Amino acid sequence: MLSLQALQQAQERLAPIIEYIPLSLAPKLSLRFDAHIYLKKENLQRTGAFKIRGAFNKIASMSAEDRARGVIAASAGNHAQGVAYSARHFSIPAVIVMPESTPLLKVQATKELGAEVVLHGNNYDESYAKACQIAQDRGLSFIHPFADEAVMAGQGTIALEMIAERELDIVLVPIGGGGLIGGIAAAYHYLSPTTKIIGVTAKGAPAMAESFKSGSMHNAESVRTIADGIAVRDVNALNFSYVESLVSDIIQVDDEEIASAILYLLENQKLVVEGAGAVGVAALLHNKLALNANDRVGVVLSGGNIDVTMLNLIIQKGLVKTMRKFQFQVLLVDKPGALQALSDIFVQAGANIVQIDYDRTSTNLAYGDAYVIISLEIKGQEHKQAICDCLRANGYDFTEIL
Known part of the structure; x- marks a missing residue:
């Protein structure tokens, strides 16, 4: 196992180039769970992640x-x-x-x-x-990304900073290959052994979680997850030995849960975090672990290098799922004033049109008809229901697009 001296030497080597980013209380998460939730924002590290x-x-x-x-x-x-x-x-x-x-x-x-x-x-x-x-x-x-104790010692310096700052009952750590959690768990083993280290993996990359549960190494046939930073197919023996001996539990979250956590952090913490970095928050938001009142929980946000195309997709889907955007296709008679009459309904309902597409050439249409695909900005479930009721009351045939 890594020695405490190796971790401390790594911290000395890293001192000139590492940005010290203190733990940050997440007030809304803390209130939601009646606990004290702290974020370790490695997404703000130079290069945008802990890997440096x-x-x-x-x-x-x-x-x-x-x-x-x-x-x-x-x-x-x-x-x-x-x-x-x-x-x-x-x-x-x-x-x-x-x-x-x-x-x-x-x-x-x-x-x-x-x-x-x-x-x-x-x-x-x-x-x-x-x-x-x-x-x-x-x-x-x-230079191996995780199966190297010098690399693990560098990652473990995150824990040295956290331990020096405050006592924590639980630390949630993303797991890909296991280098990050191995280094962090080793540091806590020496300096705060009562702290529970809990790993979080993506369901689309299940090898480490399945290996932990079974007590023996199992590789995955394939991996598929939006959390590309932890999309590791095979389990390494060195990293598994650390996980097996030092980690209290491993939780799995799926891509929908990860996406919701990315959006939550963006809106509520004003933080841009990639999929791998958001898995700990995803575990909290989707009640994957039981917390006691006043538990002190540290969550490692391991990185923020998310592709802007993926971020846009998560935002747009998230708006639909949280009833702030309503997309549907409606059948219209293709004549002057038809679109105006439809838009008048949205004016009356207080819904803003953010996008509209008009299709009169589809082979599914009768001559003289048109499809209109509309995206509306809405204000929740009740507002959406009022718009749907108004459309039906005025004889419009429409289909929601999810």
Whole structure:
């Protein structure tokens, strides 16, 4: 197991480049659960995620000779940026192999930090195999994103900061490969052993959760989740040993729950957080764990590098689900004044039209008819019901679009 000295040495190495971001009370979450919920906002770290900690500590602890050969990593994005930043700091070359589905934001950010980017594979594990091949061919030092105790020590410095700041009863930590939770759990093991460390995984990447529940390692056949930062298919023996011995429980959340947490953090905490970073809040919002009154809970928001296209999709779907947007298709007679008569209903109901599309060429339409697809800004369930009642009362045939 990592020694306390290794964690403290990592903290010393990281001191010049890490932004210290104190725990922040989440007042609305705290009130909702009659507890004290604190957020560790690693999404505000330079490079936008905690991964810079482990990458920098690993490279800083290498010999000058090994560093000079250059480094290589496989990553969905956050480890990539951590390695690229660290390599630039030490003025050494870096190659990053990323899955082909990696959001453009993360690819561009990695390139801007000076790394050579190779896109390969459908997930982390396929990128990892390619990176190992390139490392051997070019004599580069491989920087593993989680299965390396120097990397884990860097991630564990998050816990050293949290422990120094306040006592916590529970800490919720995202799990992908397990490097983050391993480092954090090791620090709490030494300095605050009564604190429960609970991991949170995406249901679309179930390997670690299933392995924890069964007590033996099980890999997944595939992974599919919007939380690309924790979309790890295979369980590593080193990381599993930490999880099995130091973690109290693992909770799973699905993509709908993760998306709702991203939207919640955006609206209520004014924080942009990626899927992997939002899983802890998702677990709270969807009652995945029982809290006692006045429990002190720390939630690690591991990163904020979400693709803007994905963020827009989450916002638009979230508005529909929370009854702030109503989308439907209505059949109209295609004649002058028909659309005006329909829009008059929305004026009377106090609903604002945010988008409208007009289709008179569909083969499903009778000649002389048209489909109108409308998006309305609404004010909740009662407002939506009033609009529907008004449409029906005026003889309109419509279908909601979800």
